[in-house]
Amino acid sequence: MASYILYNEEFKLAICRxxxxxxxxxxxxxxxxxxxxxxxxxxxKEIKQHIDSLILTPRANLVKPEEIREPINGIEVKIGxxxxxxxxxxxxVSEKYLKDHCRRExxxxxxxxxxxxxxxxxxxxxxxxxxxxxxx
Numbered sequence: 387m388a389s390y391i392l393y394n395e396e397f398k399l400a401i402c403r404x405x406x407x408x409x410x411x412x413x414x415x416x417x418x419x420x421x422x423x424x425x426x427x428x429x430x431k432e433i434k435q436h437i438d439s440l441i442l443t444p445r446a447n448l449v450k451p452e453e454i455r456e457p458i459n460g461i462e463v464k465i466g467x468x469x470x471x472x473x474x475x476x477x478x479v480s481e482k483y484l485k486d487h488c489r490r491e492x493x494x495x496x497x498x499x500x501x502x503x504x505x506x507x508x509x510x511x512x513x514x515x516x517x518x519x520x521x522x
């Protein structure tokens with residue numbers, strides 16, 4: 387049932403077409419049963435067969451890209467901020483979080499030039515496994 391689950395070959399990741407979020411391999415069926423009850427009631431057997439046919443990367447083995455890249459099809463793109471300090475790859479949808487990060491980790495203060503910048507972000511997996519990656 388590809389109309390419910392999009393498969394990303396690069397990451398071997400199931401993506402919920404409705405929620406626009408990647409799903410941990412261990413939780414794809416649970417996500418469908420819990421968040422899409424009507425669809426599951428109507429097409430559960432077919433959805434399960436489709437999910438079972440996919441080769442999925444376990445959550446623990448999923449590697450977040452560090453480089454700026456094209457957006458991943460099917461996953462929501464959000465406006466966020468990234469740390470501009472060389473060698474740091476921290477990003478967030480919360481400007482306050484980035485400001486606090488720069489203060490705590492890089493010694494930023496209001497007397498210094500701002501070191502975080504606006505960008506587009508995606509996350510391979512939703513809450514509680516969010517790790518943002520930059521997309522162009």
